[in-house]
Amino acid sequence: MNDVWIAGVGMTRIGRRSELLQDLMAEAALTALGAAGLEQPDAMVVATMNPEEFVGDGNFASSVASYLGLSEVPTLRVETATSSGAAAVYAGFVQIAAGHRRSVLVVGGEKMTHLPTPKVSELIGRSIDAYERSYGATMPALAGLITRALIARQGMTLREMAQVAVKNHAHGARNPYAHFRDPVTLDEVLNSRMVADPLRLLHCCPISDGAAALVLTAERTGVRVAGIGHGTDTLAVRHRHDLVSFRATQAAAQAAFAMAGFGPERVDFAELHDAFASFELIALEDIGLVPPGKAGHITLDGETALDGRLPINPSGGLKARGHPLAATGIAQIVECVWQLSGQAEGRQLGGRVALAHSIGGLATNNWVTLLESA
Amino acid sequence: MIETIAASRCPRCDEIVAPPATYCPRHPVRMVPARLPGVGEVVSFTTLHSPPEGFKSPLNLALVELEGGARFFCHGSQTRGLKVGATVAIEAIDDVYYFSHLGALDRARLFWRRAGRAGDRVNAMTRSVVKRMWKGTSSG
Numbered sequence: 001m002n003d004v005w006i007a008g009v010g011m012t013r014i015g016r017r018s019e020l021l022q023d024l025m026a027e028a029a030l031t032a033l034g035a036a037g038l039e040q041p042d043a044m045v046v047a048t049m050n051p052e053e054f055v056g057d058g059n060f061a062s063s064v065a066s067y068l069g070l071s072e073v074p075t076l077r078v079e080t081a082t083s084s085g086a087a088a089v090y091a092g093f094v095q096i097a098a099g100h101r102r103s104v105l106v107v108g109g110e111k112m113t114h115l116p117t118p119k120v121s122e123l124i125g126r127s128i129d130a131y132e133r134s135y136g137a138t139m140p141a142l143a144g145l146i147t148r149a150l151i152a153r154q155g156m157t158l159r160e161m162a163q164v165a166v167k168n169h170a171h172g173a174r175n176p177y178a179h180f181r182d183p184v185t186l187d188e189v190l191n192s193r194m195v196a197d198p199l200r201l202l203h204c205c206p207i208s209d210g211a212a213a214l215v216l217t218a219e220r221t222g223v224r225v226a227g228i229g230h231g232t233d234t235l236a237v238r239h240r241h242d243l244v245s246f247r248a249t250q251a252a253a254q255a256a257f258a259m260a261g262f263g264p265e266r267v268d269f270a271e272l273h274d275a276f277a278s279f280e281l282i283a284l285e286d287i288g289l290v291p292p293g294k295a296g297h298i299t300l301d302g303e304t305a306l307d308g309r310l311p312i313n314p315s316g317g318l319k320a321r322g323h324p325l326a327a328t329g330i331a332q333i334v335e336c337v338w339q340l341s342g343q344a345e346g347r348q349l350g351g352r353v354a355l356a357h358s359i360g361g362l363a364t365n366n367w368v369t370l371l372e373s374a
Numbered sequence: 375m376i377e378t379i380a381a382s383r384c385p386r387c388d389e390i391v392a393p394p395a396t397y398c399p400r401h402p403v404r405m406v407p408a409r410l411p412g413v414g415e416v417v418s419f420t421t422l423h424s425p426p427e428g429f430k431s432p433l434n435l436a437l438v439e440l441e442g443g444a445r446f447f448c449h450g451s452q453t454r455g456l457k458v459g460a461t462v463a464i465e466a467i468d469d470v471y472y473f474s475h476l477g478a479l480d481r482a483r484l485f486w487r488r489a490g491r492a493g494d495r496v497n498a499m500t501r502s503v504v505k506r507m508w509k510g511t512s513s514g
Contacts, residue, residue, distance in 0.1 A: 118424070118426070118427065121424075121426065122426055122427065125426065131393065131447065132447050133426075135435060135447050135448070135449060135470075136422060136425045136426055136428075136429040136433045136435060136449075137435065137447070138422065138425070138426055140422070140424075141420055141422045141425075141433075141435055144420030144421075144422065145417075145418040145419065145420050145435065145437055146418070148418045148419065148420060148458065149417060149418040149458060152418070152457075152458035152459070153458070193423070194421075194423050195422075195423060195424065196420045196421070196422050196423070197420050197421040197422075197423075197453075198420075199420075234399045234400075236391075236399070237437070238391070238392075238437060238444075238445040238446060238447050239391055239399040239445070240445075243417060243418060243437070
């Protein structure tokens, strides 16, 4: 297998955007190509979760390629629900690792804020098992079930979960690309509107528009993709034996570390999928970054803050940077590359090994990507 | 009375799911029909304050592990006093399944039914059932 490197990255500001989805993706893609010093990649991979419903366009690989003047570049689209961006990075990675391509542009994006929130929730919710949906299950509902089980079985506290949101908002305040740049207090989180008991509004990520892109290359650069792992689980939450950890994350992490040839102790910082605050705590333990039962304590102790021992979500995470679905898995890697190459002004970390973790659906299709500076 | 709920079992791994599925979630094998008693332990529950279209707010949802192993999704009229680990009964109203806290009489029936099946567990169950009955319905 050939080494795969990252030649350039780019992303749009995340938030409420008025441009076309194609425009947002072009902005991110052209920034990444510019940073890579490349006009035409050998191939392209596009990630969008549901442009058919969100913006009314289909055949989206060709739509994006044609829009940004790359209509003759072989382009395919990848979809694994909310982790589509990370899946697209894998689809590009294997083309280079196999020696089939020398450069691949990976771009992901989503545009949703022009639709009413209940409509967006319903469309995202279609990634849930149909029977569970027929009982009114939505992403927040299933996350609420998981969170209550965490509290009852693992002794996790609402305060620990609220601290995840407080920390990630504080990080987002330092990120010019973030959806939310205002800090929140523990009391504000704990007193925000109840969404799915015990989850409150400020435990949940927002609905965001945006795009992110990166160029993968066979030529040596400053950042190497050290490992990518893919893990899956049953679509139905009721078919799982464990509610308080995600098999899909555990399997993805094991595969990524096996490919990289090192373990979680080498990771200096990480971008984790905090769609709901409790998910960051679950991921810390599932990936093995923190011993079982310790994620809440170390978060309250500040160990996962920017100045802590193991900074988590320096970008602000899904909570504050925002969650434009198929852009997210790529945006996480963009943040890691910025951090590893000294371009994260205002929130710059040290370290050589970064980890990105993306959840598809209700943890049915997850990815862990490891990046190492050369 | 305790209802039974339609389920299916994997002939390969004995996994049981409810409602029945065509294929086992973990093996590409056709499942065979099974039935489970409509009683089980609350794995978790939530109250959704902005439910999707077609549902009234607040919407109570629970995941219940039925005796026999399958985890089951259902609605509930209320969650006050409900705890993770509590025993609840499940019943269908117009093809929609609801959980409800077990009354003392239901628990006694359940106890004798279980005792008949697994005599060696009688002592442990006596303690557990008596404890639950003593705490009354609020502890579910």
